[in-house]
Amino acid sequence: MLSVVWLDEAISDLIDIVTFIAAHNPGAARRLKTRLEGAPLPLTEHPYLYPNGRVPGTREIVVHPNYVLVYRVTAERIEIVSVLHAREEYP
Template identity: 75%
Template sequence: MLPVVWLDDAITDLTTVITFVASENPSAARRLKTRLEAAPLPLTEHPYLYPLGRVPGTRELVAHPNYIIVYRVSSERIEVVNVLHARQEYPLS
């Protein structure tokens, strides 16, 4: 079983998303945070469960209709790289 590690950029992305949602609806922000943090947990046993990402070496998990979690698998761990809004341009050109 590989551990899931959130990289600094992913933590920043998550904080930005939750802060934005909380400014309009704190209750929804709490639910979304719980959902986004829980979404990668099945990867510990099934790291290749989701399709290849747009950036080589990554995979993309649709954690919510509006949010995608970008992650990569190494021999030692699963790294959550980014949390993106589904309409966000990614990768940046």
């Protein structure tokens, strides 16, 4: 079973998103944070559960209609690369 590791950029993305939403709706920010943090949990047993990402070597989880979690699978672990707003230009 692979472990899930959030890379620094993804942690920063998560903090920025939650902080922005919390300024307007703290309850929604808490709920979204819980969803974003919980989304990768099934990956420990099923790392290829979600479709290939727009960047080669990545995969994407649509956690919420507005947010996408980008990850990559390595031999040792699953790396959460970034958290994106769906309207954000990516890559």
